Amino acid sequence: MAPEGAAGPALAGRRVLLTRSPDRAGAMARALARAGAEPLLLPVIDFxxxxxxxxxxxxxxxxxxxxxxxxxxxxxxxxxxxxxxxxxxxxxxxxxxxxxxxxxxxxxxxxxxxxxxxxxxxxxxxxxxxxxxxxxxxxxxxxxxxxxxxxxxxxxxxxxxxxxxxxxxxxxxxxxxxxxxVDYPADPARRLTAVLAAAASEGDGPAEEAPGVVLTPHEANGELAAGRIDAVVAASPSAARRIHETLRPLDAVQLIAIGEPTAAELRALGLAVGATAATPTPEGIAEAVARSLYR
Incomplete structure (x- = not known):
């Protein structure tokens, strides 16, 4: 990760799109915010x-x-x-x-x-x-x-x-x-709503909702077209498929995969992987984003 210094946190000024719902992206979004990034949210899958x-x-x-x-x-x-x-x-x-x-x-x-x-x-x-x-x-x-x-x-x-x-x-x-x-949003009558005893480190637990603006697919594509998104994070192979189906253009952003199976799915879809998180933790994901943007 780029070191902090006079310019501030490593990801200062960077805008990162997380493809999870606010209730499942909390820890990940907060880690990115601590690194100086502005997290944006686009839920693409649900359960x-x-x-x-x-x-x-x-x-x-x-x-x-x-x-x-x-x-x-x-x-x-x-x-x-x-x-x-x-x-x-x-x-x-x-x-x-x-x-x-x-x-x-x-x-x-x-x-x-x-x-x-x-x-x-x-x-x-x-x-x-x-x-x-x-x-x-x-x-x-x-x-x-x-x-x-x-x-x-x-x-x-x-x-x-x-x-x-x-x-x-x-x-x-x-x-x-x-x-x-399933594609987001789930049927409210069938959506998994169990509250876990502890928030998951990678942001898939019942912590407070994630900071950041929640975008629609149309809004996200507008931000991509305007060059106002620096990186997009794919948390799973199914999320990778939805990113491929939903978002355009992706050629000017860094795609960050959480785990090798997700990276393999992105590549199979013809998408370039900027970095793969070495560990599926908030800090590991923030480090992967920084590595892709500062290499």
Whole structure:
């Protein structure tokens, strides 16, 4: 990141578009503001409860009955979905998961959120914080890592990377749709609204709403055309696809990816990636923005 000095914070005067809703972009927007940037918000994706709640309920029944040795929670949105499912049962997320079940997640941010909910996390990568990073750490079946099946609640748009990688280690894997990723805005009657016990470090938690102006797609495109946006942040592969569908022109801005899967999706769409956040934290994202703008 460009050092602070007489000119002030590293991103002073820069305008950065975050493609998340205000309630999910708080920590990220505040980190950028602390670095001197002006955060702008354009929600492009949202999250709803699963189309088949009975399938999720059945999987959670089996979880409670001890049929799974591992529960993999691969995103903070999954935490929201499971907490909401637990509340419908009149219980908490911590009570939903038997103590003998081992819990895995994809990095320190989601670990902190799960621990704030009262869950012990047994496995989480600290380097490559992604499905790929978790698969690299996953123990072979029968290697003293417990028994039983592995339950992976996930989005309807989840890539098969995690399930296939765990299965390749010899584990029987069951996936279930816990929530739907949809274009913003979600149906108000179906939108995930569970409030987490702690705000996620990457800005996907229930902190105060993000500072910054919320733009419509038309307004965002007007700002892009006028050259008044310096960088656009894509938080997920699905957000990358919506950015590609919604925003024009993108050739004069830096595209910042949160994680390698998002970077790969941007490239597959023919978009240049200015930088990839080394860690999916507010500070990591601000550093990636600065790195792309000052290289």
């Amino acid at each position: 709803e409860r699963a189309d088949d709640p009975a399938a999720l309920a059945s999987a959670l029944d089996r979880l409670g009955a001890g049929e799974y040795g591992w529960l993999v929670i691969s995103s903070i949105t999954t935490v929201r979905a499971l907490k909401e499912a637990a509340a419908l049962r009149g219980t908490t997320l911590a009570q939903l998961v038997p103590g003998a079940v081992r819990v895995a997640t994809i990095g320190p941010s989601s670990r902190r959120v799960l621990e704030a909910e009262g869950l012990r996390v047994d496995l989480a990568p600290t380097g490559k914080q992604s499905a790929e990073g978790l698969v690299e750490l996953w123990p072979p079946h029968g290697d003293g890592a417990g028994a039983g099946r592995v339950l992976i609640p996930q989005s309807n748009l989840a890539a098969p990377t995690l399930a296939e990688g765990v299965a390749a280690r010899g584990w029987p894997v069951e996936t279930v749709i816990a929530y739907r990723t």
